[in-house]
Amino acid sequence: MNNPPIILLVEPQLVENIGMTARAMMNTGLRELRLVDPRDPWPLGEVHRQRMAAASSGADAILENAKVFATLEEAIADLNYVYATTGRTHDMVNRIMTPRAATPDMIERSARGEKIGVMFGRERTGLVNDYIVLANAKITIPLNPEFSSLNLAQAVLLIGYEWYQAQEETKSRAPDDYIHTGGSTPATREEYLNFFHRLESSLDEAGFFVAKDMRPSMTRSLQNTLQRAAMTEQEIRTWHGVLSALLGIPKRNRPPEN
Amino acid sequence: MNNPPIILLVEPQLVENIGMTARAMMNTGLRELRLVDPRDPWPLGEVHRQRMAAASSGADAILENAKVFATLEEAIADLNYVYATTGRTHDMVNRIMTPRAATPDMIERSARGEKIGVMFGRERTGLVNDYIVLANAKITIPLNPEFSSLNLAQAVLLIGYEWYQAQEETKSRAPDDYIHTGGSTPATREEYLNFFHRLESSLDEAGFFVAKDMRPSMTRSLQNTLQRAAMTEQEIRTWHGVLSALLGIPKRNRPPEN
Numbered sequence: 365m366n367n368p369p370i371i372l373l374v375e376p377q378l379v380e381n382i383g384m385t386a387r388a389m390m391n392t393g394l395r396e397l398r399l400v401d402p403r404d405p406w407p408l409g410e411v412h413r414q415r416m417a418a419a420s421s422g423a424d425a426i427l428e429n430a431k432v433f434a435t436l437e438e439a440i441a442d443l444n445y446v447y448a449t450t451g452r453t454h455d456m457v458n459r460i461m462t463p464r465a466a467t468p469d470m471i472e473r474s475a476r477g478e479k480i481g482v483m484f485g486r487e488r489t490g491l492v493n494d495y496i497v498l499a500n501a502k503i504t505i506p507l508n509p510e511f512s513s514l515n516l517a518q519a520v521l522l523i524g525y526e527w528y529q530a531q532e533e534t535k536s537r538a539p540d541d542y543i544h545t546g547g548s549t550p551a552t553r554e555e556y557l558n559f560f561h562r563l564e565s566s567l568d569e570a571g572f573f574v575a576k577d578m579r580p581s582m583t584r585s586l587q588n589t590l591q592r593a594a595m596t597e598q599e600i601r602t603w604h605g606v607l608s609a610l611l612g613i614p615k616r617n618r619p620p621e622n
Numbered sequence: 623m624n625n626p627p628i629i630l631l632v633e634p635q636l637v638e639n640i641g642m643t644a645r646a647m648m649n650t651g652l653r654e655l656r657l658v659d660p661r662d663p664w665p666l667g668e669v670h671r672q673r674m675a676a677a678s679s680g681a682d683a684i685l686e687n688a689k690v691f692a693t694l695e696e697a698i699a700d701l702n703y704v705y706a707t708t709g710r711t712h713d714m715v716n717r718i719m720t721p722r723a724a725t726p727d728m729i730e731r732s733a734r735g736e737k738i739g740v741m742f743g744r745e746r747t748g749l750v751n752d753y754i755v756l757a758n759a760k761i762t763i764p765l766n767p768e769f770s771s772l773n774l775a776q777a778v779l780l781i782g783y784e785w786y787q788a789q790e791e792t793k794s795r796a797p798d799d800y801i802h803t804g805g806s807t808p809a810t811r812e813e814y815l816n817f818f819h820r821l822e823s824s825l826d827e828a829g830f831f832v833a834k835d836m837r838p839s840m841t842r843s844l845q846n847t848l849q850r851a852a853m854t855e856q857e858i859r860t861w862h863g864v865l866s867a868l869l870g871i872p873k874r875n876r877p878p879e880n
Contacts, residue, residue, distance in 0.1 A: 384773075387773070391771075421773075423769065462787075506786065506790050507650060508649055511649055512649065515642070515645070517776075518646070518649075518775075518776060522779070529720075529722065563864075567864060572867035585860060589853055593847045595847055599843065599847050602840070606821075606844065609825050609830035610828060610865065610868040612870075
């Protein structure tokens with residue numbers, strides 16, 4: 365059995381929604397829940413804990429094992445591939461998939477031993493661009509364009525539903541359309557972010573960000589391109605070497621990745 | 623456009639679930655709601671009405687047009703084909719379908735002008751046999767057999783979701799897995815190669831290719847990463863700027879693409 369995607373709730377505001385998410389996960393065979401900076405401090409007080417448990421209708425196992433992180437970057441550090449769910453169109457260049465199209469991709473990655481995650485933004489506002497850019501791909505659920513706002517747990521349910529349905533259908537199917545990694549391991553989010561942060565600070569020192577107000581969108585755009593390339597660990601090491609060479613760092617002073 | 627299935631809630635106990643059902647229907651393009659013998663008498667008092675409206679998150683149109691019936695027989699009298707949703711196995715001989723398998727059947731019937739409906743039982747107990755027997759076919763949603771109890775509105779959402787996805791697939795539409803370029807043009811092969819050659823010669827000058835026999839495979843690997851990112855024209859220009867900044871080229875001497 366493939367490891368199901370890890371569900372990440374970013375800044376969830378209501379404990380009821382966390383409980384209902386656990387229920388939807390249990391319904392559809394998902395197991396691991398991660399919470400990023402939930403509104404109510406963790407561990408929850410007794411009143412909040414009871415409200416969450418009631419909403420979960422008995423999905424205790426998932427709630428007891430839920431992990432809480434202060435930042436999204438920490439929460440996804442060990443994952444190989446992350447999907448961001450979003451209902452809105454953002455003018456960033458990225459892969460956009462329906463849940464149905466994303467599921468075979470998830471199954472193939474999971475079968476290869478990759479750790480995958482799906483992240484969901486906070487109620488009402490969804491995922492902001494700074495979070496979306498940390499993902500490798502975007503998932504948009506096709507819904508009535510005039511009324512597309514879903515409850516958080518319902519969005520999780522639809523992702524889990526597609527995952528559960530596809531488990532049956534793909535059991536005997538060999539992967540045929542994935543990025544061939546030539547025996548190398550896909551980079552973790554942490555390896556990615558380390559490289560990206562190094563690039564960003566090098567550019568900062570080089571005076572690349574001239575107009576301060578352009579910096580966030582410029583930074584997002586660069587990060588976005590790198591994510592799309594879906595690099596392996598080996599490739600990240602190579603690009604560290606590229607960066608060192610361009611910066612004119614002598615070999616003996618370079619970080620060990622080179 | 624085909625007439626979507628009519629949703630029938632049989633003996634719904636909580637007005638919140640009626641509101642959330644209306645929301646799920648609106649999300650997925652369903653329009654007509656029928657209530658059979660709801661626990662709270664209809665029309666609702668002000669308190670119940672407000673709780674229902676809050677749970678519907680603005681799906682007023684559906685709630686205002688909802689029809690209430692005393693018996694299931696009356697509620698389905700004008701329908702040509704009725705599906706009963708049930709999570710349990712009943713020892714009756716009947717058609718049992720998954721939502722995904724039922725949807726083409728619904729579309730076909732609807733296209734022929736049949737009036738179709740899907741009925742949902744009351745919270746916790748579901749549809750009793752006396753009601754199931756009034757349906758033409760049964761729908762069972764495949765879920766984790768150890769935790770298969772769904773909230774009423776979520777069961778409606780999954781039926782509506784399958785209906786909506788199937789409608790989308792029959793329209794002519796963009797492929798569901800594409801690169802969203804946010805209005806920008808994908809880079810031409812020439813723009814790609816220009817950037818790549820500039821990177822390669824910069825690395826050559828910087829002494830990046832130490833072992834001569836590794837150079838071809840190293841070069842291929844770098845090019846490979848960049849291609850996978852499927853960049854736009856604008857992104858190529860940005861990366862020219864990155865390269866110039868890293869090389870420490872003063873702004874006035876940079877190539878015009880920056």
